[in-house]
Amino acid sequence: xxxxxxxxxxxxxxxxxxxxxxxxxxxxxxxxxxxxxxxxxxxxxxxxxxxxxxxxxxxxxxxxxxxxxxxxxxxxxxxxxxxxxxxxxxxxxxxxxxxxxxxxxxxxxxxxxxxxxxxxxxxxxxxxxxxxxxxxxxxxxxxxxxxxxxxxxxxxxxxxxxxxxxxxxxxxxxxxxxxxxxxxxxxxxxxxxxxxxxxxxxxx
Amino acid sequence: xxxxxxxxxxxxxxxxxxxxxxxxxxxxxxxxxxxxxxxxxxxxxxxxxxxxxxxxxxxxxxxxxxxxxxxxxxxxxxxxxxxxxxxxxxxxxxxxxxxxxxxxxxxxxxxxxxxxxxxxxxxxxxxxxxxxxxxxxxxxxxxxxxxxxxxxxxxxxxxxxxxxxxxxxxxxxxxxxxxxxxxxxxxxxxxxxxxxxxxxxxxxxxxxxxxxxxxxxxxxxxxxxxxxxxxxxxxxxxxxxxxxxxxxxxxxxxxxxxxxxxxxxxxxxxxxxxxxxxxxxxxxxxxxxxxxxxxxxxxxxxxxxxxxxxxxxxxxxxxxxxxxxxxxxxx
Numbered sequence: 001x002x003x004x005x006x007x008x009x010x011x012x013x014x015x016x017x018x019x020x021x022x023x024x025x026x027x028x029x030x031x032x033x034x035x036x037x038x039x040x041x042x043x044x045x046x047x048x049x050x051x052x053x054x055x056x057x058x059x060x061x062x063x064x065x066x067x068x069x070x071x072x073x074x075x076x077x078x079x080x081x082x083x084x085x086x087x088x089x090x091x092x093x094x095x096x097x098x099x100x101x102x103x104x105x106x107x108x109x110x111x112x113x114x115x116x117x118x119x120x121x122x123x124x125x126x127x128x129x130x131x132x133x134x135x136x137x138x139x140x141x142x143x144x145x146x147x148x149x150x151x152x153x154x155x156x157x158x159x160x161x162x163x164x165x166x167x168x169x170x171x172x173x174x175x176x177x178x179x180x181x182x183x184x185x186x187x188x189x190x191x192x193x194x195x196x197x198x199x200x201x202x203x204x
Numbered sequence: 205x206x207x208x209x210x211x212x213x214x215x216x217x218x219x220x221x222x223x224x225x226x227x228x229x230x231x232x233x234x235x236x237x238x239x240x241x242x243x244x245x246x247x248x249x250x251x252x253x254x255x256x257x258x259x260x261x262x263x264x265x266x267x268x269x270x271x272x273x274x275x276x277x278x279x280x281x282x283x284x285x286x287x288x289x290x291x292x293x294x295x296x297x298x299x300x301x302x303x304x305x306x307x308x309x310x311x312x313x314x315x316x317x318x319x320x321x322x323x324x325x326x327x328x329x330x331x332x333x334x335x336x337x338x339x340x341x342x343x344x345x346x347x348x349x350x351x352x353x354x355x356x357x358x359x360x361x362x363x364x365x366x367x368x369x370x371x372x373x374x375x376x377x378x379x380x381x382x383x384x385x386x387x388x389x390x391x392x393x394x395x396x397x398x399x400x401x402x403x404x405x406x407x408x409x410x411x412x413x414x415x416x417x418x419x420x421x422x423x424x425x426x427x428x429x430x431x432x433x434x435x436x437x438x439x440x441x442x443x444x445x446x447x448x449x450x451x452x453x454x455x456x457x458x459x460x461x462x463x464x465x466x467x468x469x470x471x472x473x474x475x476x477x478x479x480x481x482x483x484x485x486x487x488x489x490x491x492x493x494x495x496x497x498x499x500x501x502x503x504x505x506x507x508x509x510x511x512x513x514x515x516x517x518x519x520x521x522x523x524x525x526x527x528x529x530x531x532x533x534x535x
Binding site for chain 2: 064068069071073
């Protein structure tokens with residue numbers, strides 16, 4: 001599943017570049033592509049005994065390869081989200097909910113960002129909340145709902161004015177564009193959902 | 205769109221090639237760490253409190269050029285205009301640590317804070333004490349907690365370097381550097397943008413006949429956009445913002461740094477400093493020393509900043525210490 005996410009995110013480079021050019025310096029697409037390319041190379045190079053080990057390695061790889069603020073934020077989601085998954089080997093809706101909840105808490109703590117500030121938190125928080133509500137559902141159904149929540153959250157960032165990060169300096173000029181980090185958050189979850197729906201058997 | 209004209213090999217390798225160039229130039233006084241873009245002194249004394257600076261590349265001679273005697277012990281460098289990642293900062297931390305802790309001193313930018321904070325936690329797990337001080341000297345970027353670090357950063361590095369070479373504990377170095385930071389104020393003016401080597405694109409647009417006071421190096425909006433004005437009019441306006449901010453008072457003693465943004469000439473900087481000194485004299489402010497040069501740049505950006513640091517006897521002692529580094533040498 002993570003390999004599919006990597007391939008998809010590399011494919012979204014141009015979409016993310018355009019999103020970032022509107023309110024940032026336009027390097028988000030290249031950065032995410034570089035990060036997920038590095039993760040897919042890591043995955044190809046080794047095998048992992050558990051999901052938490054896999055996600056921690058993926059998170060650290062994102063941090064060191066994307067760089068800037070985005071690297072730490074997305075890497076922290078992947079890495080710190082896995083801290084309570086000790087030894088789990090398969091992804092189900094309950095594991096997904098724990099990963100999103102812990103990841104969200106860590107990202108908010110690290111980035112000192114609250115919802116409504118036009119950041120990836122605005123997509124990740126509704127995703128985590130929804131995920132906890134559907135933790136008993138089959139994985140593909142849970143991911144469908146989680147992806148939709150992230151999409152709604154991402155769309156809502158269009159009406160927000162950035163108050164943290166580099167887009168902060170744009171103030172009112174940042175309005176009407178979605179936050180590129182929120183777009184990435186949605187696309188990562190959407191890629192997971194596509195894979196789960198395709199695979200039909202959760203936990204592949 | 206017009207693209208920058210630069211002499212480069214593969215633009216993706218500008219940072220490591222630049223660091224290799226400095227190591228070769230400096231004949232053994234600094235070294236580059238294996239596999240990461242970090243520069244450290246080769247002769248850090250045992251038992252010394254360490255000073256680590258850093259940030260995005262592209263602001264040369266900052267930050268690698270300020271690694272040297274009585275200056276920084278190391279610098280962690282990111283890609284051009286991007287924060288260094290935590291692994292780079294951590295490797296640099298371990299390389300400069302001599303058992304007395306490490307002071308991180310860098311500009312107040314979100315990406316830098318996220319990466320340096322994460323590195324500080326990783327260093328703590330390895331038993332290395334780290335303290336962090338943020339440089340927020342730009343009076344044009346709002347209330348103090350929002351202020352960016354600009355040219356005055358170099359005055360802070362000078363004081364911190366002197367303190368770290370002299371004092372025995374990290375806490376004492378933090379105290380002196382905090383005092384310096386509290387007394388430094390800067391303001392910048394932009395004429396045109398610098399470019400990113402990897403893309404050749406300029407970081408912001410400003411009309412040919414316009415200038416903007418307070419504009420950030422990534423095009424962050426400033427406080428006063430005007431048609432081109434003579435140097436003296438511009439300097440008067442810039443000093444108005446600085447002097448009222450601390451505020452600087454009659455009888456205060458200061459250091460002055462007039463810092464070029466990259467392509468502004470020494471001629472222009474000297475003309476600006478000429479006026480700066482006239483205005484300070486008229487306000488009864490005593491100038492201990494002036495530095496005029498391009499210490500903190502943004503590629504071929506045109507513009508300059510004026511920084512003042514108010515001195516007391518202690519800060520003056522550290523300011524007067526000799527330093528030897530690629531970016532700034534003083535006897």
